[in-house]
Amino acid sequence: MAKLYIDEKKKKSHINPELYGHFSEHLGRGIYGGLFVGEDSDIPNVKGMRSDVVEALRKIRVPVLRWPGGCFADEYHWMDGIGPKESRKKMINTHWGGVVEDNSFGTHEYFELCSQLGCKTYINGNVGSGSVREMSEWVEYMTFQGVSPMADLRAKNGHEDAWKVDYFGVGNENWGCGGNMTPEYYGNLYRRYQTYVRDYNHEHILKIACGANVNDTEWTKGVLKTCFAFPHPGHAHGFMDGLSLHYYVHPGGWQNKGSATDFTEETCYKTLDKALYMEDLIKAHGAILDEYDPEKKIGMMVDEWGAWYDVEPGTNPGFLYQQNTMRDALVAAVTLNIFNQHSDRVKMACIAQMVNVLQSVILTEGSKMVLTPTYHVFHMYRHHQDAELVESWLEGVETAGVQDCRVPSLQESVSVDQDGVVTVTLANLSLEEAYPVAAELAGMEPAKAEASILTGKMNAHNTFEEPENVKEEAFMDVNLKGKQASLTIPPCSVVCLRLS
Numbered sequence: 428m429a430k431l432y433i434d435e436k437k438k439k440s441h442i443n444p445e446l447y448g449h450f451s452e453h454l455g456r457g458i459y460g461g462l463f464v465g466e467d468s469d470i471p472n473v474k475g476m477r478s479d480v481v482e483a484l485r486k487i488r489v490p491v492l493r494w495p496g497g498c499f500a501d502e503y504h505w506m507d508g509i510g511p512k513e514s515r516k517k518m519i520n521t522h523w524g525g526v527v528e529d530n531s532f533g534t535h536e537y538f539e540l541c542s543q544l545g546c547k548t549y550i551n552g553n554v555g556s557g558s559v560r561e562m563s564e565w566v567e568y569m570t571f572q573g574v575s576p577m578a579d580l581r582a583k584n585g586h587e588d589a590w591k592v593d594y595f596g597v598g599n600e601n602w603g604c605g606g607n608m609t610p611e612y613y614g615n616l617y618r619r620y621q622t623y624v625r626d627y628n629h630e631h632i633l634k635i636a637c638g639a640n641v642n643d644t645e646w647t648k649g650v651l652k653t654c655f656a657f658p659h660p661g662h663a664h665g666f667m668d669g670l671s672l673h674y675y676v677h678p679g680g681w682q683n684k685g686s687a688t689d690f691t692e693e694t695c696y697k698t699l700d701k702a703l704y705m706e707d708l709i710k711a712h713g714a715i716l717d718e719y720d721p722e723k724k725i726g727m728m729v730d731e732w733g734a735w736y737d738v739e740p741g742t743n744p745g746f747l748y749q750q751n752t753m754r755d756a757l758v759a760a761v762t763l764n765i766f767n768q769h770s771d772r773v774k775m776a777c778i779a780q781m782v783n784v785l786q787s788v789i790l791t792e793g794s795k796m797v798l799t800p801t802y803h804v805f806h807m808y809r810h811h812q813d814a815e816l817v818e819s820w821l822e823g824v825e826t827a828g829v830q831d832c833r834v835p836s837l838q839e840s841v842s843v844d845q846d847g848v849v850t851v852t853l854a855n856l857s858l859e860e861a862y863p864v865a866a867e868l869a870g871m872e873p874a875k876a877e878a879s880i881l882t883g884k885m886n887a888h889n890t891f892e893e894p895e896n897v898k899e900e901a902f903m904d905v906n907l908k909g910k911q912a913s914l915t916i917p918p919c920s921v922v923c924l925r926l927s
């Protein structure tokens with residue numbers, strides 16, 4: 428029997444809702460077809476946004492949406508995406524599949540989508556191939572309320588009122604697709620570009636510098652050395668509010684990612700082991716951030732994370748369309764537990780990507796839509812948003828795996844919300860063993876336990892023909908006795924337990 432100790436009175440850090448954020452890029456059918464179908468489409472939509480997808484996304488409480496890229500961001504010229512649609516520039520999306528980008532989804536459409544989702548906004552600006560002026564005018568266009576060339580242009584294009592930009596990324600992957608820069612060179616550019624990301628209307632835009640790829644701590648050091656700055660006297664903010672981190676799980680390495688649905692147990696454990704590596708990365712980059720910012724004011728923004736496999740056979744290799752299985756549900760479960768556990772430093776995370784690209788929560792095909800196992804994990808974990816992480820630890824946990832690829836069989840995080848409800852999210856990474864678990868609270872004697880479960884074979888997934896192969900279900904087998912809640916968690920499953 429494994430023991431899960433919970434000290435519900437020991438609050439450790441606030442879980443920013445933005446840890447449950449999403450990323451959507453002009454890539455494949457991520458936006459076009461997946462989110463945006465245009466007002467003339469037969470697919471039911473509101474102002475071009477497909478209603479089925481928006482409705483499903485509202486249920487998982489999308490807190491923030493990063494747009495327009497990714498690599499696409501450093502080639503995006505925002506003025507191409509405003510004004511009458513028929514006169515918007517058509518271009519080739521060189522990064523992603525070489526297809527025509529007609530710019531019918533642009534700034535106005537993005538804010539419309541965020542308003543329908545009820546989420547915060549995160550714009551990623553172009554440093555790689557854009558000018559300081561272009562970036563500064565975009566910020567003026569979006570956020571300045573008053574008389575100015577860009578505010579006037581916005582009004583002329585049908586939107587009198589300024590929008591709110593909550594987060595602004597100054598470049599993306601500038602160590603790679605965003606310009607192949609050195610950290611010092613980028614750091615200097617960052618200092619310059621961010622100067623012109625102005626706070627109009629007394630609203631601070633949280634500025635995010637491009638952080639490292641995976642374990643490249645030299646990038647983190649070089650960027651922080653060059654552009655970390657405490658607020659100047661008379662200024663409330665320094666140069667940056669966040670530093671990003673990108674990490675994708677490729678089970679067989681970058682060159683050999685493997686199938687999303689056809690894989691061995693060994694590959695499954697390798698994938699999970701690689702997902703757990705997220706914690707090492709947060710610690711390694713976090714230790715460098717601590718040297719500059721011991722009070723943890725700067726957020727680590729893991730604004731691209733997820734599993735990346737070979738594309739579905741027969742689909743455009745540049746579209747990064749992949750299926751999503753219970754293996755991905757476990758990847759999401761352990762990753763989100765890690766973010767919760769490090770919510771003192773991790774202030775935002777965006778899964779890549781929201782719809783039809785990489786580890787998506789939703790897949791679409793024409794008018795059909797399917798919710799992936801990863802979607803259900805986000806639904807189960809929504810209770811952690813805005814809650815307080817509390818102390819918890821597991822004892823008596825075995826390892827699971829094959830040969831030398833072993834992972835802890837159980838992994839958890841626990842929070843308490845404003846109403847005092849304790850949420851436990853627990854993943855069983857073993858593909859074979861069920862484990863009895865006794866969760867013991869420090870003081871609380873819960874009167875009520877509510878739980879749900881997501882479980883299935885490692886490669887179980889939902890298709891357009893069978894959309895409910897894997898779905899969240901009520902989990903009734905929880906026994907309450909005094910301060911203890913006991914349950915047996917089946918293999919390859921995720922449980923959300925709510926105690927009140």
Ligand code: AHR
Pocket residue numbers: 452496497498499599600731779780785
């Ligand atoms: O998410 C797909 C791509 O992965 C993004 O465009 C880029 O930032 C990353 O390399």
